[in-house]
Amino acid sequence: MTTALRVPEELSARVPAEQRGKGLDRDAVRLLVSRGTEVSHHGFSELPSLLRAGDLLIVNTSPTLAAAVDGRIGHARVVVHFSTRGDDGRWAVEVRDPDGRGTTRARAGGPAGTEVRLPGGVRLVLEEPLTGRSPRLWWGRVSEPGGRVSEPGGQLSESGGQVSQPDRPGPDADVPSAEADVLGLLGRHGRPIRYSYTERDQPLSAYQTVFALPAADGAGSAEMPSAARPFTARLVAALVSRGVQFAPVTLHTGVASAEAHEPPYPERFTVPETSARLINAARAGDGRVVAVGTTAVRAVESATGADGVVRAAEGWTDLVVTPERGVRVVDGLLTGLHEPEASHLLMLEAVAGRAAIDRGYDAALRGRYLWHEFGDVHLILPEEAPHTEHCSSNCR
Numbered sequence: 001m002t003t004a005l006r007v008p009e010e011l012s013a014r015v016p017a018e019q020r021g022k023g024l025d026r027d028a029v030r031l032l033v034s035r036g037t038e039v040s041h042h043g044f045s046e047l048p049s050l051l052r053a054g055d056l057l058i059v060n061t062s063p064t065l066a067a068a069v070d071g072r073i074g075h076a077r078v079v080v081h082f083s084t085r086g087d088d089g090r091w092a093v094e095v096r097d098p099d100g101r102g103t104t105r106a107r108a109g110g111p112a113g114t115e116v117r118l119p120g121g122v123r124l125v126l127e128e129p130l131t132g133r134s135p136r137l138w139w140g141r142v143s144e145p146g147g148r149v150s151e152p153g154g155q156l157s158e159s160g161g162q163v164s165q166p167d168r169p170g171p172d173a174d175v176p177s178a179e180a181d182v183l184g185l186l187g188r189h190g191r192p193i194r195y196s197y198t199e200r201d202q203p204l205s206a207y208q209t210v211f212a213l214p215a216a217d218g219a220g221s222a223e224m225p226s227a228a229r230p231f232t233a234r235l236v237a238a239l240v241s242r243g244v245q246f247a248p249v250t251l252h253t254g255v256a257s258a259e260a261h262e263p264p265y266p267e268r269f270t271v272p273e274t275s276a277r278l279i280n281a282a283r284a285g286d287g288r289v290v291a292v293g294t295t296a297v298r299a300v301e302s303a304t305g306a307d308g309v310v311r312a313a314e315g316w317t318d319l320v321v322t323p324e325r326g327v328r329v330v331d332g333l334l335t336g337l338h339e340p341e342a343s344h345l346l347m348l349e350a351v352a353g354r355a356a357i358d359r360g361y362d363a364a365l366r367g368r369y370l371w372h373e374f375g376d377v378h379l380i381l382p383e384e385a386p387h388t389e390h391c392s393s394n395c396r
Contacts (some may be wrong), residue, residue: 053243066190
């Protein structure tokens with residue numbers, strides 16, 4: 001799905017909301033609410049009044065990594081975006097050119113055998129494209145200064161939506177040395193991935209959500225699960241006081257396709273047993289299940305059977321939610337505003353229908369809402385009146 005809208009450059013959110021004026025907090029963003037084709041305008045702090053007791057929010061607990069690192073290919077300066085850690089210790093990476101303004105621009109990936117010199121004597125060797133569909137992302141193997149490299153093993157699934165169950169380090173397991181070296185490299189020399197529409201670099205804390213939890217194996221997201229960014233501890237407390245529940249899931253997001261708008265590739269996820277029970281209980285009652293972000297949708301829909309029951313699951317998911325596939329468990333979605341060409345719009349259409357998304361985006365543009373990770377947000381709820389339009393995929 002693409003829309004006919006063009007988003008003017010001035011509607012890109014350049015800095016976080018709390019930096020736009022004295023006394024502002026993260027929740028000082030606007031909230032566009034769609035109920036079918038009906039649209040209303042609110043502040044994000046009004047969210048508790050728009051939800052009701054028994055509603056449930058699915059939130060992504062993945063922390064954001066400082067995933068951008070400077071490097072060199074020969075004499076040329078490059079920036080490496082570390083995207084996704086594979087089961088074999090390799091990393092899916094995107095190599096980009098610096099643009100002279102503190103951000104980057106796209107660069108052709110590869111070829112195989114290309115060596116990128118990174119800080120601290122670390123070397124990254126590109127081995128093969130992540131998929132045959134795009135040369136943008138490559139599998140790369142990292143070597144320590146002494147020359148030791150990560151050991152070969154498995155790789156991501158491309159099984160069309162099926163969940164694989166790779167071997168994973170448990171909470172007490174040691175992270176393999178080459179993997180630990182990458183995480184150490186990011187900790188010492190990395191910075192958050194930043195795109196050209198932003199005004200300046202921000203600390204990593206600006207890219208963490210209130211729901212972020214450190215992973216036992218050090219894993220995290222290359223880019224912030226940004227739909228949850230406007231939540232504050234105060235707002236979460238207000239929602240809990242109203243009777244809204246939270247179901248945590250984890251999906252470690254990879255590097256976005258900022259220029260080409262490619263569909264998402266396989267990502268690692270976890271839906272705990274407790275969260276599965278909470279979601280199923282909400283669906284059995286009168287509550288609405290609202291995912292906070294497209295990552296939360298992908299995670300929970302990957303753990304939902306054809307019978308509409310959510311079961312505990314973890315592994316890799318290559319599920320792409322489209323209108324044809326539909327959604328099985330999600331009633332609503334809280335999300336940012338996406339570029340007109342973004343593949344995420346297919347997921348929004350699966351949740352709400354094409355007419356609702358077109359109407360909402362037209363209202364967002366006319367209302368001068370702000371786009372991107374520091375921008376305003378869009379709450380998509382089901383129509384209040386009974387309807388049957390999407391019962392094949394989204395009705396109980």
